[in-house]
Amino acid sequence: MKKILVYTDAFRGNIIPTLGISEKLHQMGAHVHYIGVPDVTEIISGTSFPSTSIFGDYYPKGSKYESGKINADVIRTIIHGGLDELMQDFNPSAILFTAYNPIEAATFYLKYKIKTFLVYCHFPVDNDFSKTSFTEKVKEWSINMLMDDANLESTNLLINYLIDKGYAMNSLNDVLSVFENFYNVVPASKEFLIENAVVNGNDMYVGPCIPEQNIFHLHYDMDKLDSELSEQKRSGKKMVYCSLGSWAEQIDNEKAQHITQTLIDSFQQESMEDYILNISVGNLFDDYKSQTSDSIRIHQWLPQVAMLQHSDLAIIHGGMGGVKECIMHEIPMAVIPLGLDQFENADRVAAHQLGIKIEPHSINNTGIISTIHKLQNDTIIKDSLSKMKSSFEKASQDDAWTKFNP
Structure with a gap:
């Protein structure tokens, strides 16, 4: 049986697609084992996959994580054989790293x-x-990490290790040459890109990779939630799910609050009496919980996949995970991007006619109401969602998966 390690960072948005990949690999006959800091293995403990905690001395449970920040002690530990025993015991044929660990991957x-x-x-x-x-x-992403002043110590460790391994170090391109050995996996369809993409032989577009195991369901009484949603459905009203994501207030707290209040105000209008809004407001819950009503259900957190299974429309921030889940459930979406990759994803949604992009700086009640009514009745959007879903399904059956074989 093939043995494959998965080394993931602690960001849940990165962990989720690895679970979808791991489930596929398990179906292909591989034994998958996760390694990561204690906060990662605690999450994985709620799944069917075994895991081993590493680097707990540097990242004890409850640590704060910064994307793009490389811990030099982690690099040093790998170089000095701190994982030798684990590797000898497990003897993997391959290892997967998540996006924010390319330098760890190179060292490994x-x-x-x-x-x-x-x-x-x-x-x-x-x-x-x-x-x-x-x-x-x-390679560009990785070099930006290496050039960051905060990662200078880690960069020097990697360069010296490359020299020890016989690599010529005359330029930055020499540093990046190690990345030519990697396969780069995108849990999406190439067709979701707006442009006609150049494909390198190591590029792998493998479909949505939405896992059957949901790490968020552990925090909900799913039977109670299903009962509540079924009751809402029986009312005959259209159900709208909304989430701006767990990072909204961190990206721009003032803007997140303005958008949230505008959405709530919009669904209080008489013209929206045929709709029910289920909105997840995250860490802003205490500010808005008093505005819950029969037609506006305010929650701190909601299990997104379960909500989409019951919803007619979605208002999301445009993170790749949420966009993919809407596509796979054929849910028309209004995308309100706040940061990171969300603006480009919103542009792709609009270009492919999968939904409507709403500019966060111009959001208002009239625009929200108009958008909801358009999404409900737009047959082009529904047809486009069906076609894009097919492209994602086709990607998930691609021959690229055979590259995981040793």
Whole structure:
């Protein structure tokens, strides 16, 4: 049986697609084992996959994580053989790393020389894929990390290790040469890109990778929630699910509050009497919980996949995970991007006629109400969602999966 390790960071948006990939690999006959800091293995403990905690001395449970920040102690530990015993016991044929760990992946590859995959939960921002392949973009992403002043110690460790392994170090391109050995996995369909993408032989577009196991369901009484949603459905009203994501107030708290209040005000209008809004407001819950009513149900958190199974429309922030889940459930979406890759995803949604992009700076009641009514009645959007879903399903059956074989 093939043995595959998955090394993931602690961001749940990155963990989720790895679970979808792991489920597929399990179906293909592989034994999958997760490794990560204690906060990661605690999440994985709620799934069917075994896991082993590593680097707990540097990242004890409850640590704060910064995307793009490389811990030099982690790099040093890998170089000095701190994971040798684990690797000898498990003897994997391949390892998967999540997007924010490319430097760890490079160090790991140099140390153990096993087949290495980098999993990106979303498309990198500011890129035209008609000119640059995904593999080249990965190298750009990685060099930005290496050039960050905060990562200087880790960068020096990696360069010295590359020299020890016989690599010529005359330029930054020499540093990046190790990445030519990696497979770069995108849990999406190439057709979701707006442009006609250049594809490198190491690029893998493998479909949505939405896992059957939901790590968020552990926090909900699902029977109670299903009962409540079924009752709402019986009312005959259209059900709208809304979430701006768990990072909304961190990206722009003032804007997140303005958008949330505007959405609530919009669904209080008489013209919206045929709709029920289920809105997840995250860490802003205490500010809005008093506005719950029969037609506006305000929650702190909601299990997104379960909500989409009951909803007619969705208002989302445009993270890749939410967009994919709407596509796979054929739910028309209004996308209100706040940051990160959300603006480009919103543009793709609009370009492919999968929904409507709402500019966050111009949001108002009239626009929200008009958008909801248009989404409900737009047959082009519904047809486009069906076609895009088919492209994602086709990608999930692609021959690229055979690259996971040793």
